Amino acid sequence: MAIVETNNLTKIYGGKFTAVDHISFQVQEGEIFGFLGPNGAGKTTTVHMLCTLTQITEGEAKIAGIDVKKQPDEVRKKIGLVPQDISVDDELTARENMELHGKLYHMPKNLIQQRIPELLQIVELTEWQNTLVKKFSGGMRRRLEIAEGLMHHPDILFLDEPTLGLDPASRASIWEYVRKLNEEGITIFMTTHYMDEADKLCDRIAIIDYGKIVNIGSPEELKGMLGGDVVTVHANDRERFLNHIKTLDFVTEVLPQEDGIRLTVDRGETAIPKLFQEASRIGVSIDNISLSRPTLDDVFIKFTGRSLREEKADRIELFKRMMLMKRRRR
């Protein structure tokens, strides 16, 4: 059963800036669904629309069959949100934060007292429960935030960039909790701009760029669309070599990069010797060659022409976009 269902979901800020552009997708009950895309792609805006925080401009969204626009209060009871900017209260203790959360969700007192130790146990914060949150590290705050999001037993938990700004050890432990929760039957909707995170954690991924869904599928399906391994070549006469390999039949796709050439081949191990032969045949020498199994970054490049990693190129454009969204959100 689909727990999240959107149809042409759109957010236009101030009548002209389209942050989310007619996206339609479904999240099935019990899966870990990921939104993968660069900063400013519209991930958070989508989550905020689904969580009733941002008004939907156009289209519709349903959570557990309930219309987000028409019955926001019913939707709020079904969802938990772990926001991108950690928002647990610094000046309360971990336990007080969770108690307050339970009260806001109208949970009976004894249930609150029963859930808190259970959840703190899962995120391993039991011994810190009476410590003020301002003494917590970033990873501990994030864990508390996750525990809080689970207090009221939501049907679906939204995690917006759950490991942003965390060190590798904390990231790994967050991944572990997410898996554990999912095994207990909670549907997870997460956004991330880390490919490895999406790859390792998600059952299905929607790749989003400039407010549009580029593709949806399991990590394997998406990588399978590349049709093979990726070889990156740096040759001394780039143009000539580029024109030549376009004619070769064992190369399925050629993507010129800023410096090298990226190509997709059926089998990387056999393609490399062939490439050397072809190069020497037309008198071009290869400086550098590398082979990699396809990653989600390659998938992203294939569908958008840009790398998730190289955000530097249009940083100014991106900055403008982010500022615009921040201002509009207020």
Add this chain to the structure above:
Amino acid sequence: MLSESWYVALREIKHFYRRRIQIVTSLATPVIWLALFGYALSGGLPGFNLSSLGIEGIPTLLTFFVLSLNLELWQSYFLLNLTTTSYLSFLSPGIVAMTVMFTGMFAGVSIVFDKRFGYLNKLLVSPIPRSSIMFGKMISATVRAMIQGLIVMGLAIVLGAKMNTGLWGVVIAVPYMILFTLGFSGLSTAIGIKMAEHEEFFGVINLILLPLFFASGALVPVQLMPGWLQVVAYFNPLTYAVDAIRCAMLGGTFGPLGGGYALIGIGGSLLVDAVVLTLFIVIMVSIGVTIFRRSLK
């Protein structure tokens, strides 16, 4: 609705309790007003009030003197009041009201910070009525204002302000202080929800606070103000709060209705104050709720 508001309020009351040292710093301004302004004008400047000239003890003579001035009836009353009441006693209710007003008016700053640190979103994702966030802020501001207001009242008495009515004064003053704070904190939270940065918020609030303070009966009897300022003062809710607290503490009034330094007349004055302040809170809270609902759609 009420229980949710209380949960929202409880969080801030906990903050306040943890930062209780703040009470001391927040008392600096009222204490400076009382100690420097109130004291200075009570005895330091001879001639400002007749009691400092030693006429206090001869009421008959004084009455003749005042009557010989051929003033309007209220002016005679007023001068007679001034002779038996020190400026500090006159000022103290004004400073109590000021303290309460400032605390109420800064209630909205916590909304600005909640917005900034994302806590507001947490409240908004939860299934509570949107306006309970506003009411929660109002409740916590009122609790703070009462604590601070009563401390200032106590300090004023320690410094020598009169409390003619004893404990009854406190019993009468507190409901007025509550009404007054609720009105201002409603306005303040509505402003807070509209502001993105706390600097903007403080700018707007200060723009409102200072004129309100000076154009009220807190420092000077309204009757002694120039005509145009009197008009402003009559539209200023602080005037009525000051009047009510002054009635409560001194058992008499210099307030909007005039009236003598006697228990006769207080009832009417207090009634007017109650009506005006209730009207004030109704208007402010309706404006607040409307703005709040609109910006949180």
